[in-house]
Amino acid sequence: MSAGAPPVVTEIARPWWDALARGEVAVQSCSSCAGWVFYPRPFCPSCGGRDLAWRTVDPAATLYTWTVAEAPVSPHFAHLHRPVLAVAELGIGVRVPTTLVHADPDDVRIGMALTPVFDAGTYPGFTLLRYRPA
Ligand SMILES: [Zn+2]
Structure with a gap:
């Protein structure tokens, strides 16, 4: 499958991408309030703590919400036929x-069980976290 612009990797998000390349999902955890932090950030949005650690988590998820892109959302995705855009909720509650x-x-149904698909074939050098029905 051809693809448009690849993801932009910032230093703060690099561990996310590195984990995906290993076939794992890692999420930041705040050592002050024990909250999960996603998307990757330099501080905890709950308590402002700056001592965040990356922790590997179970990548299994349930479908929180979804839609079908009947028309391309960007010229980069014009080659895709009715992609299912979704929000997956991990067991730890991160969406x-x-x-x-x-x-x-x-x-497709909200709440359905999802299995991770580590897609290393769309963008050279990147592994994307996609999901399929379990
Ligand atoms: Zn915190």
Whole structure:
């Protein structure tokens, strides 16, 4: 599959991408309030703590919400046919924007179990976190 512009990796988000390349999902955890922090940030949005540690978490998820992009959301994605844009909720409660693969839009339901798909084939040098129905 061809693709448009690759992801932009910032230094603060690099551990996220490095974990995906290993086939893992890592999320920041705040040592002050024990809250999970996503997306990657230099401080905790709950308590302002700056002592954040990356922790590997179970990547299994449930479908929080979704939609079908009937029209391309960007010229970069014009080659995709009805992609399912979704938000996957990890067991720790963190909600991750993603796309579903191997999913018939007519069969997608909120709350359905999702299995991670570590997509290393769309952008050279990047692994994307996608999901498919479990
Ligand atoms: Zn905190």
